[in-house]
Every structure is written in C-alpha cells, then in structure tokens.
Amino acid sequence: MNLCLLCDKHDAMGGYLCPGCTKATVVRLECLPGLYDGLLPFLAPSTAVGQGRSGKGGPAPLPVVESILDLRGVMVGQLEDWLSAVRQERGMRGPRQGGVDGRLAGAVSGLLRNMPWIAVSWSQAGAFAEEIRDLARDVKSIVAPAVDEVRGTRVGNCQSVDVSGAICGAVLRLVPGDRVVHCDWCGMNWPPATWAQLKTWIDESPGLSHPPVIVSAP
Ligand SMILES: [Zn+2]
Ligand SMILES: [Zn+2]
Structure with a gap:
C-alpha cells in the first residue's frame, strides 16, 4: 500500500x-x-x-x-x-x-x-x-494575494477611474492561466507589473470610500 x-x-x-x-x-x-x-x-x-x-x-x-x-x-x-x-x-x-x-x-x-x-x-x-x-x-x-486556483483569483475591486472621477469598483478576477487581470466592466487591463500598485490601492480603499483619484488610461 x-x-x-x-x-x-x-x-x-x-x-x-x-x-x-x-x-x-x-x-x-x-x-x-x-x-x-x-x-x-x-x-x-x-x-x-x-x-x-x-x-x-x-x-x-x-x-x-x-x-x-x-x-x-x-x-x-x-x-x-x-x-x-x-x-x-x-x-x-x-x-x-x-x-x-x-x-x-x-x-x-x-x-x-x-x-x-x-x-x-x-x-x-x-x-x-x-x-x-x-x-x-x-x-x-x-x-497576488488570495489566489484561488479553482475559481480564479478574486483580486479586489477595479481601481480604474473614468473621466468623471468615479472609480470603477467592479470585482477583478485573475482567471487561472491568465497573466493579466482584466476588468470585464470597464475594460482595464492590469498586467503583473501593475499588481503591486493595484494591491496598494485596494488596501487603501476598502469599500471605495476614499476620494476619487486619477489613473492613467490603459
Ligand atoms: Zn497526493
Ligand atoms: Zn474596471
């Protein structure tokens, strides 16, 4: 055995x-x-x-x-x-x-x-x-904190900002096998080079209650 x-x-x-x-x-x-x-x-x-x-x-x-x-x-x-x-x-x-x-x-x-x-x-x-x-x-x-290898990684809320200054806030997931986090809602791509910054923003903004901020367009 x-x-x-x-x-x-x-x-x-x-x-x-x-x-x-x-x-x-x-x-x-x-x-x-x-x-x-x-x-x-x-x-x-x-x-x-x-x-x-x-x-x-x-x-x-x-x-x-x-x-x-x-x-x-x-x-x-x-x-x-x-x-x-x-x-x-x-x-x-x-x-x-x-x-x-x-x-x-x-x-x-x-x-x-x-x-x-x-x-x-x-x-x-x-x-x-x-x-x-x-x-x-x-x-x-x-x-990539909170990686879930089965369902995809829930990364946090999308931090991209539209022209009115509103944060997208849609839930971002890293699909298994993908190297880029893609926001289905606003279309923003978050490649690995941006993850450190993305994580910082997500950590800073639980509930998206902070004032609007500007992110460069993809
Ligand atoms: Zn085994
Ligand atoms: Zn988005």
Whole structure:
C-alpha cells in the first residue's frame, strides 16, 4: 500500500506522489517564473506604475524591498538545489544558466522535465513537492494575494477611474492561466507589473470610500 508523500492518500499508481499532487506540483512549478516576474515591481517602488494617482500623500511606501530581493534569490537557490539533487541521484550533468533570471527559468524547466521520474521513483518527492507548494504560496501571497486556483483569483475591486472621477469598483478576477487581470466592466487591463500598485490601492480603499483619484488610461 502506497501513500502519496504530499497528501497522504492512497496512491493506486504506486509512486511517491499521487497523480493529483504530481499535477499540482507541475502547475506550481509552471507558475514560478511568472511569480518571480511578479515580484519585480516590489523592487522598484516609485517608478514601476501609478503615475497620476493623487491619493493621500502619494504612493504608499513599499516596505521589504530587500526581503523581496532575498526572496528572489531564495527561489533560485531552492530550485537549483532541488534540480542538482535530482541530477545527482540520476547521474545526470547539466550546465547552469547564465543570468539570475535565466537560472530560475532553467531550474524550473529542468525540474519539469524530471517530474515523471520524481513522482514515480524519487523518495525525496514529498519534501520536494512540499517545498514547491510553500514557495509558490509564499510568493503568491505577495504578488497576488488570495489566489484561488479553482475559481480564479478574486483580486479586489477595479481601481480604474473614468473621466468623471468615479472609480470603477467592479470585482477583478485573475482567471487561472491568465497573466493579466482584466476588468470585464470597464475594460482595464492590469498586467503583473501593475499588481503591486493595484494591491496598494485596494488596501487603501476598502469599500471605495476614499476620494476619487486619477489613473492613467490603459
Ligand atoms: Zn497526493
Ligand atoms: Zn474596471
């Protein structure tokens, strides 16, 4: 009797990870490059987005920039460590990629290539899948809070402003698989580069009770 190392359910396939947890781990790995990119606006507080918003006291100061930098480094380090553990176990060799961004993408694709073997044959699969789950969750909590992988992510209320100064306020959702939040009501697109600012505005405006502010048109 085999139990999946991640969810502890019986796995009829007899591997280390059940098909559901294998699929979930693949999806999480595939999300990591996007999440990694999504951290970028947190590194450049004042310049990324949000020109024209005349809220109280200007853009909210974005804290923890250094820890975001650390987090990006941690992501690369963890993924490369897992990949080299896989390669060592399988007697494989592979070149490391060049730049830091390329290293993250390289580690992710290397791990994805090895997922069938990891799920079926690697006794470390549980610890690996757990760490990937935690990593994806931690980064998501910063980049796109309240991610719901099943129904789509409820992001908050659309913060775009029409010519009369009214805030749209429609509920924004990030559809699974999409990289851009789209407002069905006003048509505004919110790409990942704007999410940090969007989150700040949403956090600042529970119930949309603040005075009207201006956002540049899409
Ligand atoms: Zn499982
Ligand atoms: Zn809208």
